[in-house]
Amino acid sequence: xxxxxxxxxxxxxxxxxxxxxxxxxxxxxxxxxxxxxxxxxxxxxxxxxxxxxxxxxxxxxxxxxxxxxxxxxxxxxxxxxxxxxxxxxxxxxxxxxxxxxxxxxxxxxxxxxxx
Amino acid sequence: xxxxxxxxxxxxxxxxxxxxxxxxxxxxxxxxxxxxxxxxxxxxxxxxxxxxxxxxxxxxxxxxxxxxxxxxxxxxxxxxxxxxxxxxxxxxxxxxxxxxxxxxxxxxxxxxxxxxxxxxxxxxxxxxxxxxxxxxxxxxxxxx
Numbered sequence: 001x002x003x004x005x006x007x008x009x010x011x012x013x014x015x016x017x018x019x020x021x022x023x024x025x026x027x028x029x030x031x032x033x034x035x036x037x038x039x040x041x042x043x044x045x046x047x048x049x050x051x052x053x054x055x056x057x058x059x060x061x062x063x064x065x066x067x068x069x070x071x072x073x074x075x076x077x078x079x080x081x082x083x084x085x086x087x088x089x090x091x092x093x094x095x096x097x098x099x100x101x102x103x104x105x106x107x108x109x110x111x112x113x114x115x
Numbered sequence: 116x117x118x119x120x121x122x123x124x125x126x127x128x129x130x131x132x133x134x135x136x137x138x139x140x141x142x143x144x145x146x147x148x149x150x151x152x153x154x155x156x157x158x159x160x161x162x163x164x165x166x167x168x169x170x171x172x173x174x175x176x177x178x179x180x181x182x183x184x185x186x187x188x189x190x191x192x193x194x195x196x197x198x199x200x201x202x203x204x205x206x207x208x209x210x211x212x213x214x215x216x217x218x219x220x221x222x223x224x225x226x227x228x229x230x231x232x233x234x235x236x237x238x239x240x241x242x243x244x245x246x247x248x249x250x251x252x253x254x255x256x257x258x259x
Contacts, residue, residue: 019135022164023128029218053135053153055160060220084153091229092222 001028002050005035010074011111012041013104017050020058029061033068042074043111047104049080058085059092066098075099077107116144119183126167126176126195134163134180134193141182142189147252154230155189155250161223162193162246168214170197170244187252191231196243203236 001018014032018024036044044065048054066076077099081089089095101107120141124130138159139152147155159180166178174197181192200206207228212221227234231248238244 019132021128021131021135021160022168023131025218026128053156053160055157055164056220056222056226057160057164059222060218063220064218084150084157087153088157088226091226092220 003028003031007039007041008108009112010041011043011045011108012036012039013045013047013108015047015050015104019053020051020061021053021055022057025057025061029064032065036065036068042069042072043077044069044074045077045079045104045107045111047079048082048085049104051081051085054085054088056088056092059088059094062089062094062098066094075111077101077110079104079107117183117185118144119181121179121181123177123179126171126174126178126197128164128167130178131160131163131167134178135160137180138182138191142184142252145184145187145189145252151250151252155191158227158230158234158248158250159191159193161226162191162248165223165246166193166195166197166244168217168219169200170195172198187254189250189252191248191250192245193248194243194245199240199242199244200236200238201240203238207236 001024004015006013069076079101135156138155176197179194183190205211207224209225210221212219231250233249235247
């Protein structure tokens, strides 16, 4: 699974690419956490546009990153999920605590609005 | 047309994607919808991940994936010879997990039950676990 990081003000945008299962979540987690901890960011956006598959291991990974952002007083937003990912996301009940947006710019605007 | 396929794989996390690919290729000739492919891939991923993480917990072992179809009726069996499940009813509860430190969501069985028509679990503590899932594919065109 590929990851590309971009910082825009207090928002870190992590663009993920590939299949988000247990194996890939284990590899992704330390990279993402180290970068977030060493950044000035409080908010995290996961750009899921290039994620072709996700199972409940991905949901576990998202919950962990939500907790990390919350510890910094920030929020987590998922952007650009396809219909399969959105189905699992809604099934998990996570939409009650994690925002989702159609585009990355919508996610950034939502978070910058909250400073 | 009826068909069957059996593969055995080492209990390694990187083999979960292989199991998904095999399941997808097996059902492809039946022209499943995109949603059905996604549901079956996800259910297989959950069951094989459970076998590797919970059944073997990092120890060496083998996970078997058996695929059958009787017309559009798909049966998928995932079995391991790992530690087994002490309390199957609790394991099937939403959000139940024995490994919260690994950021497990505890949704694996719930996802399988929701995305497949039926899920049957047989497990013997110390003897392994066998998960049997069924799904009947709809009568629709490939492009639906």
